Amino acid sequence: METRLDKEGFESLYGDLKFQNKIIVKQPNTGGGLALLWKDDVVMELINFSPNHILMKVTEEDGFIWFFTGFYGWPEAQNKEKSWQLLKHLRSFVNWAWLCAGDFNAILNSTEKLSLRPPNSAEIDAFRCGLDFCNFKDLGFRGYTYTWSNKRPGAANTKLRLDRAVATMEWRAKFQMSTVSHLPPHASDHLPILVHVKRVQRHQQKFTKGFKFKEAWLLWEDCGDVVKDAWDMAGRGELGLASIKEKIKFCGAELKAWGSSKLEPNEAAMKTLQNKLEELYSADVMTDESKTEYLSVSKQLDDLLLKQEIYWAQRSRVLWLKHGDKNTKFFHSKASHRKRRNFIKGIQCAQGNWVDEGEDIAKVATGYFDNLFCAAEIQTIIEILQVYANASGQCINLEKSSVYFSSNTTGRQKQEALEILGVKEVSRWIPNYPTNKPLSSVRDDEEEVMVSSLINHDLQVWRRDFILAKFNREEGEAICNILLSRRQVPDSVYWKHSKDGNFTVKSTYKVATSLLKKEDWAESSSGGGVSRVWAAIWKLHIPNKMKVFGWRACHDILLTRGNLKKKRVLLDEMCPLCFRSQESTIHALWECSAAQDVWHGSARALQKCGTGQTDFTSLLEYLLDQMENIEVELMIVQAWLIWNQRNRVVHGGKFMDPAMFVDTTSSGFGAVIRNFRGDVMAAMTAKGPAVQCSEEAELLACQKAMEFAIDAGFTDLIVEGDSVNAMRSIISVKEIQSALGHVIGDFRHLMGALGRISVSCTKRNGNRVAHVLAKYAQHISSNLFWMEEVPSFVVNSVNFDDL
Template structure:
């Protein structure tokens, strides 16, 4: 008898369900346990039918998070003993010689609650002495051989959240700004006796302020010196080695690189690269998908992004089935072309072109007004019907109707709210 256990992180995507169905067909398990389904009862029933299983037991998701489910077939006897948000405990083939116990488990994702998950498992273990298979997602290293030093729990007590890769209230794009600002300063530093070096470790800090003066003060407070020696480089490697042993992780040396300021001599660069055992960061390497430095030729810097986007577009399948190409007229529901439709299209296109010229002149005047930028932005939003008036709120299902609450005379679009509502008319008619 075989089982499939999977933390699926959501069964709402049809491709995800298809992937599960393919795996089930290939492995032919008797039991399937899925954690973090993020699905409701109807969706779980659909998945059961899709993978061609007969029965299920599930733990309902909370709001839009969590959720557990077990599927099995009619040819095995399953007795569900207990369940919670974190587990499903079952006895397989009860009252037979082949009886055994199955627990599908999903540990608390928050590190400060991990001890609660392990206490929970210990309690479950004491309830039954049957042969036991306990499997699932434990959100933690579960074997001592998987880590070095056994000190993984110590890290949260000695490393603050401000030393992590991401900070609350900051975006991943802030990391890009920090890296670009730092490298930009170093690239242009080519005078004086001081020289700078950056060690890229495939990790960064997401600060809200990225000016070099700010970064320099922060790095000074963290213990960085104005000058570094080969001995200091070895100290850095010793610290990284200790970090690997304590965390059980391994530094990705393929993504680790150095960047030197122009004032760093060639001999010093070679000595440092030899001491650290890493390569030099080239000018147009990427960080989080964007070039770390942009020179005068900005087009060359971003050509790779355009090429990637073009490849993604070219790889979009046109159809899941083989279909013959055919000519269509995209401006009618029937897709059929008539001469009168072409004539109408040309006339409308000509009118739009004339209107576009007039719009361009109008917007030049608007953007050229000597008023605060927020007023120009308000005018632009009003003309594009993007203000939160009742009509737009109703269209987005935020309110029940789009009627003007002041005059009850019709829908409240931007024109009505600014010019034609009864209260607004009073103000427009007042003397300046």
């Protein structure tokens, strides 16, 4: 610990402490110093010390040896490099598991500083390099984030996380259940930290695990025989589906019993085979017999290594390293990570007491849910609402209120509750769908399905097979295309008539006025309300074919999918490029994300000049009041070019970038990581779900690229994309409430895990490699990754990218 007492003052206090051993190191220029206390039942040996550290060797009861360092980093900016030099020097004294804790007087990333002044990135980089050199990893914490405060009021206040505990992989593997807690402050400007060193509890209750098929079983020749025999024996007395269920159940039981003897490959057996190979290889003379034996032993060793590789690859969740490594420490660490993450170390009961024993945790959880789901009359809810209304002075409008029901609530119970409360049941929850609610009928004997039951909460993805079984194909696809956040954020309401999802009076006024104008406008050019629009079109100095195009667009007689459906030519009226809404004239030429990208590049940024118009006539009338004739001419020409290019894309088999595949319900993403010289360090091509627009595709591609970069170990990144709207949404400080807000929020959350990161927009000809990788995704069945090598099909694009 760091103490403000001098050596004499600490000696006088030491008698009151329940520790039999101590080491006190005095600071040479200031009062106080470092102190380490321990009891007799802890075997510790001093290695060395200085005014900034104490290094000890600890021996456990089972003989396991590890090292502990109490550390105090130099607080002065000009001396911080000395801290990391000291850490690197201590590394030479440690040859195994190592725990280091104390006041490092440094932070690891920008989220560990709360201040108006930005953090020093050079100091962060130096700290990271020091920890990486010693193979340290932060152990995390419980409690308040910041451990130090200057205690100044207002804007001058600064808070930092200066105190932490870090450890090597060997130490973390031995003490997997260890925790670090930030305790409440008292007189100091630092929060004390408590490191609870704890191993895996071997006496914990064993839970019955369900059957899981192990891929490595397929390497045994008798695996197929076990399945065949079990399938033939079971289900003989049953019929139909009951017979199938019985066969599957019996097969699982037989495979589990048979597979229990097929343990993971034994290291001793592999070592024996390796020694045998070395003996045969080093023989002075190789005979035919020894050569045959050599090949036989080599094959046995290959089989064992393959079984071991598949075993650990299936246990780990590093899917992009499928069958890509042998039995390394890295794979052991990943295989054990999920167990540590899911283990409940303790829980706080209703009285505020902390319990960490298995039986006590179970009792607290059972009692909580018993109280949560106890029976209560609906009248109690009305009384609570009335109390709230009286206290707040706000009367609750029940006609505008909604109620949610759980999946086990019967239809009769729902109806009674709705009649008593006087509210409606929520059902309109599917965006980008004509009715915004499912129309599939539910059988009378079938319980209604909650939206939450359609989500796999472990992977945070839709349960596609379950959804398609409950709803018709069109509704199921619409549900599966709704974006889900990776962070399990709470539900929110957004305003669909604004780009960022926030409700504004301005956007409401535009929607209202456009609806009123639509009712008043005539359907032919003889109508007096739009006569000046027709006159303006025919007076424009543009080719006649473009005038006719403008006239046809105003009359809404272009061959859009919406019009073709009215004429019963097509059944689907959805836009084939963004899949977001009906392809009407105003959507194809103005609202579609593909068209917005074009308008954004115009001199006047036209997509900002008018919003909320429901048809092309109202849009043109609005622009006539805002622009000169020459600008209107350019606008008509631009719209004509958009319409023709759109037809070439839709009917000519060309795709937008990122890759959105017309013939499948999927999309493709590509990313490439380069160093400052332009050399390719890593690349990725991945297949994703169907997207609604090009901006959604760009944002999902950025998210995939960020996750890949973090998994690959990169910490300092410059993220570049060629979609201006997507890049602006990411770097904007404004909260995005729209349907894409989850994706943007997930990306910003990932940014906090990196040291330094910047986001910028690049030209399309500087992003060729990423586009080629994205389009290649339509040919793959699983994601592909390359580390420090260039995929053969992008070599030419790498050479011609404009960096």
